[in-house]
Amino acid sequence: MNTDIRKLLEGVSDGTVSIDDALLKLKTKPFEDIGYAKVDMHRKLRQGTAEVIYGAGKTPEQIIGIAETMLKNGQNTILITRLSAETASEIGKYHPLNYYKDARCGIIGPMPVPDGSGKVVVATGGTSDIPVAEEAALTAAVLGNEVVRLYDVGVAGLHRILAHLDDIMSASVIIAIAGMEGALASVIGGLADCPVIAVPTSVGYGASFNGLSALLSMLNSCASGVSVVNIDNGFGAGYLANMINHMNVRKES
Incomplete structure (x- = not known):
């Protein structure tokens, strides 16, 4: 059962x-219609993780309005x-925003204390x-996970990944990009x-077909226990890693 609902019922x-407060919490409308968006207020109750804003294609005004509704x-x-x-610069005029240029992600509010069962590599x-x-790393961190970054450890120099076997062996879930x-x-x-x-990326020369080559290779991996998300979908990988890393937390709560 979802952790928030369980805590509410335990309360x-x-x-x-x-009982009245619990009823009020559960009866609160599941979404708020602000005209150009229907902001999902019950997502955390249903799935354990609140809604995330996909910024591409949205105007600054739309993102500001959605964020204000969430807050x-x-x-x-x-x-x-x-x-x-x-x-991000426009949003920052209305809400304190930490912007991460490489990830193309913005975060409003504090980072949570990690409460997953292990580390996400x-x-x-x-x-x-x-x-x-x-x-992927920021998504996992925002959702409450301890993240370990191992960058530039590709197979062209296999000794680089082998130098981090302790991190690999002690991880709860690994995102390989x-x-x-x-x-x-x-x-x-x-x-x-x-x-x-x-996570296949669109990095590569012409015959990589903007990530399609990596996608097909990963889908055909001979290693067991490997799942694949879409090309360049770091968010999807970070979100899934969070779910895996919190499975034991949900069972214990």
């Missing part, structure tokens, strides 16, 4: 939350993905994959005893 059971309804930390520097084949990796032929995911998948999330 009713032990008397720290009144008004008690969301303390807001992640905005695929956010341009120009739009984010590894890249090369330096050119770092923008996608930073989107690579372009070109995408071999990093198979190598890590053959070393680790935890789930591996492969």
Whole structure:
């Protein structure tokens, strides 16, 4: 069961939350219609993670309005993905915003204290994959995970990843990010005893087809326990890693 709902019901059971307050919490409308967006207020209750704003294609005014609605309804930390520097500058005039240029992400509010069951390792084949990796790493961190970054550890110099076996072996989940032929995911998948999330990137020369080559390689990985998200989808990988890293937390709560 979702952790927030369980805590609410436990509060009713032990008397720290009144029945009326619990009813009010559950009856609050599930979304708020602000004209150009229907902001999902029950996402955290349903899925354990509040809504994230996808910034691409939205005007600064739209993002500001959505963020204000979230803040008004008690969301303390807001992640905005695929956010341009120009739009971030406009948002910053209305809300304190930390902008991460490489990741193209903005964060309103404080970073949470990590409460996952272990560490999320984010590894890249090369330096050119770092923008996608930073989107994944920031997403995982915003959702309450301790993140370890291993950058530029691709298979062209296999000794580089082998130098970090302690991090690989102690991870709860690993995000392997690579372009070109995408071999990093198979190598890590053959070393680790935890789930591996492969992220193909659009990095590479012509025959890489903007990430399609890496995507197909990762989908055909011979290593067991490797799942694959879409090309350049660092957010999706970070979100999935968060879910995996909080499975034991949900069972214990």
